[in-house]
Every structure is written in structure tokens, then in C-alpha cells.
Amino acid sequence: MPELARKDVLGLETMSRQEIELVLHTADSMREVLDRPITKVPALRGRTVLMMFYEPSTRTLASFNLACKNMSADTVSVSKSSSSLVKGESLRDTIQNLESMGADAVVMRHPSAGAPHYIARNIEGSVLNAGDGAHEHPTQGLLDLFTIEQHKGSLEGLKVAIVGDILHSRVARSNIWGLSTMGADVTICGPSTLIPPYVTEIGCTVTHDVREAVTDADVIYVLRIQLERQEGSMFPGAREYRRLFTIDAERISLASPDALLMHPGPMNRGVEITTDVADGAQSVILEQVPNGVAVRMALLYLLLGGGE
């Protein structure tokens, strides 16, 4: 019987093609559950999943909550602001709390890369990384792979352009790992100040010319651009960004005619993507949302569905 050979899902870097295929196959079955009049199945009755979100999140938290409820798992949410975290409770205390609550799994979002790895090392239950720093966001990556596969049948040989702030993006990293594992051809594009060093080692090519990036692309994946950051602006401004990088109708016309347009949300309409494109015929942005629930149901099943 094929299984996820792991306790935790911390990133796509370490996930094999077989494992990804199993997740996508299972997600396809879960997607059907979501189309039923009653979307709840009893598979994870009696299981408890703890949501630990140390960063603000609406959609990922909601998606995980929905996935748990659909699978009949109980959820407990512990949200903390990052400020209380700096001065406050240690991860060790957190772990002790988790264990006393008897959680079977922990879904964790955290501003520090590696925080879910710390939890995973120290608890018996499963840990699902819901985004750690600028490291990985594996469930987002998997739902993106799933969305592409639903439309294109296979990921092998697809040309995927990822456009935006790659430096700070965990979504980009998970997608690059996952897409390259599945045989897609990834090009990343963004301002030079927002491209991390040595990124080609993850398995992608880099360009700063958005037209080059999207030409003949099968998928255009637009990332949220945050022009004002805590450490100060890393880009001259929105007008400059529009001129050089925004995905608009003219630029998307260079892509393959049936190219998919994706965005992990939330969008800055008119900045990284124009509204007509975001709401256009090629956009699968709204499908990414239910697909996210399906993929998370699949992961919960694959991690918690069996005994022990």
C-alpha cells in the first residue's frame, strides 16, 4: 500500500515524486468529497489537530480548519501575535501544552524558518508546516501542483514562470522544489533585489525580463509583492513595478494560449497583477482555494488516517 513515508510535512524539498503523486491522487478523491451536498466524512473522528498560528493568516488557517472539519477531526486554535512571541512563551512551553492537550497533529505557521522542525523533533504527533519564515509553505506548493495537474493532466515538461518577490517567498521555494521534482521547467522573475542568491540550485532559471519569463509559459504564477517592508523598501515603488513586472493582458498574451494564471493570495490588484487578468478566463486563482482544502484533507488523511 503506498504511504507517505514520513511523520511530518515540513517542506517539498525532501518530498519524493512518489509521495507527491500519492498526495495529488488522494487530493483528487477529496476534491470529489467537496462537491457533495454533505462535505463531511468521518475518517478522522476522535483525532485532534492543533492550529498554531504565530503570524496573521486568514486563508491558510481557514483552509486547514475546513479540511479538519470535513475529515471530522477536532481542532483547537492557538493564535499568537509575533510580538508576544518575541518576549513570551518559549517553544518548549508550547510543546508541553500540546502534549497535555493530546494533539495528534500540529499545524504551524511561524515567522522563523525552522520552527516547525523544532516542534517536529520534540513531539510524537505529526507536524504540518503552514509556512515558516521565508523557507517553505508545502501545503500551498502541493495545492498549486494539484491545481496545475487538474488542468494540464501532468506536470512533466510544463514551462512555469514565477513572478514577484522570490527572496521573501516561502510559496516560491515550495513551488520551485515541487515543480522541479515533478519534471516542470521553472523560470523565476523579479527585481534583482528580490531574487535570493544561489536560487538556481533549487532547480530553476532566473530572468529579470518579465516578457522573457512568460513567453510560451504554460503557467504564470504571480506572487504578492510587498513594496513596503519592515527593513525598508527594496524596490523603487509601485509605478516602477508596473512598468517592469506587473502581469497584465499584454504580457499574458505572450504565454501559451491556454496558459494558467495563478496567485497564492491575497492579491494586490493593480500592483503585481491587473484586475482584468486576475478575473480573466485564464485565471484559476479561485480554484486554488477549494483545491487547498482538498490537499490539506489528503495530507491529514495520509498522516493521521492509520493507526498508531
Add this chain to the structure above:
Amino acid sequence: MQRILIKNGQVVDPANERDGIYDVLLEQGQVAAISENISVDGAEIIDAEGCIVAPGFVDLHCHLREPGQEYKEDVASGTRAAIRGGFTSLVAMPNTEPAIDSEAAVRSMAEIISEKAAARVYPAGAITRGQKGRDLTEMGGMMQAGAVAFTDDGLPVTSSRVMQLALQYSDMLGVPISVHEEDPDLAGDGVVNRGRISTLLGLPAIPTAAESAMVARDLELCREFGGHLHIAHVSTRNSIDLIRKAKDEGLKVTCEVTPHHLTLTEDLVRESNYDTNTKVNPPLRTSTDVEALVNALSEGIVDVIATDHAPHSFDDKDKEYIFADFGISGLETAFSLLHDQLVLKGDITMNRLIAALTVVPATIFDLPGGTLSQGEPADLVILRPQDEWAVNPDDFVSGGKNTPLAGWSLTGRVDTVLVAGRIMMRDGELQC
């Protein structure tokens, strides 16, 4: 005081270009004689056959945390850790709470040292009041109270003008200025080296230029305004290139490298799965940097090995990577790590390693010891280069168990340590 006779050891004393089997006689807390086959009456004999006998190590850079952060380390635990590592003299960094930034603070530190220290401790004073980077401290008075160098270590001197004044002023006093080179703007909230690993791990990054740009600035200031510029914990190839050029030009510049920067790379952060014991400032760099540092040490461009011993409590490290404190507890593994990783691999000779741990640092900061010349203090280590041991942080006597080397097996061990002729450790067992 009693006589001690150390028999049949391989004496390595770079200051006197001595390397051979000799007996060492200690009397009155001083080196009395070194020659073949000494025999005297009434001496305690230490058999050092198969061992190396060397001057006690001198560490120009360690954090003893007292006063103020005794929960991490104090002078007693830090100096006992030093003894375990073979260090008989330490320069204590002034970034305590409060900082050692006045004559009174140096005197009070000297008092703590005389009460508690198991090894010789020389306080360094702060360059600026409160280490705030603005106003120079009273260096003259602090020197009279015992300060041997000045540094704002832990923090860079960001103002070029303050740095200029510090160099100019210290030049008059003939005292070294030890600098922590880091451009805080470039370093930002970084926690690992900017490069392959920061990208793979998604951690905020510190570029190499954060260090080398400041090295370049300070070398320029040193060229124009004089002073003895001592660059602490150099970690990048680019810094080495700048220092090499400055030395060629004859600038009065010296530098130190830590054992961890000489042996470990950024890859360890990834391999250890975000172990916060790999979090150190400056960050672990690439193998190219390590190679450049080792070569520079071999050539003498790097003068000194200093531990930057930075002990932290369990809780200060048991955190998310971005929130954990920077630093490695290094005193108790320094010699073994360097011997295992550099000497045994043929990158550095035993002689050079011992010189960089003894006579060179003592000379640079004008400290006693560092040699086994007749009449020098009987500060001495006996090393067992063949002994293999496994690093277990729980065995550390330092308050800081924060080492990335837990579980490593190292060849080369400090066996016996004497300070002023007193046996502080014997056969690996502390006597203090």
C-alpha cells in the same frame, strides 16, 4: 612553592623555537629550567611521555558574562572552562551588564577576578561609554586599573568618526583597539551567511560585505590616524584579502579567527536542521572562506586563534532560530577541534597552532606568558594528541552548553594544566 618536574614530554615552545623531548622544571611558580634529563630532589614528577608540553593558551576574546549575566556564565565557571580547554590567560570582553566602560568598572572587575578566577583574566574595556558608540571612555585611567585592550565587541562602532577618534587616542596610549566588524545596515536582521544556505533555509541573511566593508573602513582609518587595529573574529575571505594587503603595506593591524570559523561551514546549519547552536555572529561561512582563513593562519596573515567563547543558557538557545542568541561556547573544545580538523589533516602544523594560541596573542596584547622561557610564569599545558574523546555538552563546566559539536568525536585532548605552577587540571580532572 613546591617544585614540579615534567618529564619526557615533547616540548613545543614556538617563542624559543623549541620542539623536542625535554624535561621542564618549575619552581616558585616560574619556569626554572628546560633541558634533557633534569633530575632534582623533592620535586613532584609529572610523566609527560607521549604528550606535548606547551605554554598555557592565551585567549584574546571570550565572554565571561559577569557582571550581569551570571545565569549564562560567571568568572568562576568561565575560567574553569578555560582550564579544561588549556587556556591559562583570558581577555574578558566588556559587554557585561553594566559594560566595563569606566575605571571603577575595571577595578570592580579586577576584584571579581582576584576572588573567583581559576585562570588569569585580563579585562578589556569598552571603546565608548555604555558601548553606545558615541563618547570615548577614559581609556588612560582604565588601563591603569588593568584594562589591556579596548573593544565594543558584540556591537560594531558604526560611526566612522568615533572609530577615527578611538584609533587616534589609543595610538597615544599604545593599546590595541579590538573591533567587531559588522555593518548593522547590511547585516539587518540576518542570522546566517548570505548564500546558498540562507536561500535553501529561508533564513534572513548577513552578507560577507557586512564584515569586509567595515574592515576596509577601519584599515583606511588606521592608515590615516594610526593606532593598533586588532580585528576580532574574522570570518570571510574578502576580509583576509584586505588584511593581507594592509599588512603588506606595514599597517599596524592584527587579527584573530575563531576555532569554529576555521573548521565549520554554513552547511552545518542545514545539516543540523536549524540547530540554534550553529547560530553565531559572524555567521558560519562557506568552505571558500574557511579555506582562506586556514591558509591565512598558516601564513601568519591571521595572527591569533581566539575562541569568542560566548556561553548562553539553555533557554537562550532553546528557541526559534531567528530568536535564539548568537554564540558558541568554545573554550572547552577549541584545542581538540583545531587539532582534529586542522593539524591531523595537515592544514596547520602543531607548531603554528600552538604559536597562534600562545606566544602570538600574548605578544599582541602585551600579556605575560605565552612562552616557556626561563623566568616566565609557569603557565603550561600538557596535551595528549592521540586521545580521542566524544564531545558531550553536559560535561562542560562552562555555564554555556551551547556547542554545535555535541556528539563529535575529536582526537587530541588537554590533559594537565598549570597556572603559576599550580596544577589546575591533572589527567583531565579539574583540581580547582
Add this chain to the structure above:
Amino acid sequence: MSSEGQLKVKAQIMDGAAIRRSLVRISHEIVEKNKGVQDIVLVGIRRRGVPLSERLGAYIEEFEDVVVPNGSLDITLYRDDLTLRHDRPMVHRTEVPFDITGKTVILVDDVLYTGRTVRAAMDALVDFGRPGTIQLAVLVDRGHRELPIRPDYVGKNVPTSRHEVIEVRVDEIDGIEDVVIMERQEEGAE
């Protein structure tokens, strides 16, 4: 197949012809019992209930000239032993692309044993709507029920012991048509 011992074919219970005759009979019985095929839908339980259900549908179409809606049900997520098992059975797609509310749903499976699969299937089914009636058709009833469940249509009743395994093999999946009774060889036996 299992660490508990090797399975060995003990006897063939039905051959291809017998299977076909049973399914033809059951399809007649379905039409007869429901007085026609109005409001009838067929739902096969994965895996081998699915081809059997499709064949029943084909026979009914042959006799009545009416196409009966046909669906397939994966009951993995409804199993009551899910959290007791060490493995995680693969979840396959369920396809019930029609409204079952008010309909007569004929659940089709290959073997009826403890009744737990059928219980799970009924739970799954009611998540799609509120059927008027649920009836159960099985090719083999081997007894040993653990739940109050009884089939409406049976191809063959086969008294078995719990040590035995009944395997229905169909062309679509196994490339062979028969029903065999197998026995678990005790470890180290022979």
C-alpha cells in the same frame, strides 16, 4: 500477501458462466421486486462491486431498454477500523454523478461478510442525499455477519469458516472470471 500466512486456493465456487447466470438472475429480480426500473440507480462499492454493478446495469438495459444510472462508491473514509489499521488504504474517487434523493439505490458488492463495508457504504450514501430505499445486491454471501444487515439479492450463499477467504475475480480487474475459496496456511505448516 500477509505475514499471517500464505493464502492457498482451496476450491473454485463459481466459474465465469456461473457468475454471468447469477448476475442475469439478480438483474431480473431487481426489476421484478421493484416493479420496473423507474427510480432505480445502481452504485457499486469499490473495487469489485463496480464492474458487477456495471454488468447489472447492462443486463437491465438489455431486458428493459432503459439506461439505469450507475455510480461507484469508495468507502475508505467511512471505515470504522481506519484508526485501528497500521496502513493507510488508498483513497479513490467516489462517483455518484446523479441525485439519489427519493431513489431506490441498489448497492452492489462482490462479497458480503461482516456487513461493515455495507454499513460504511450506507453512511457514505446518505451524504449524497436521502434515498427512498437502499437495497443490497451481492455475488456471494459468506455469512458471519457482525451487524444487522441482510442482502436483498444474492448470487450464491457460501458457508465458510473465518479462516477462509473468498475471492471474486473479474475480467476488468483480474483478467479472469471466477470465485474461489482460499485458505490461510498456518505459519510453518506443511
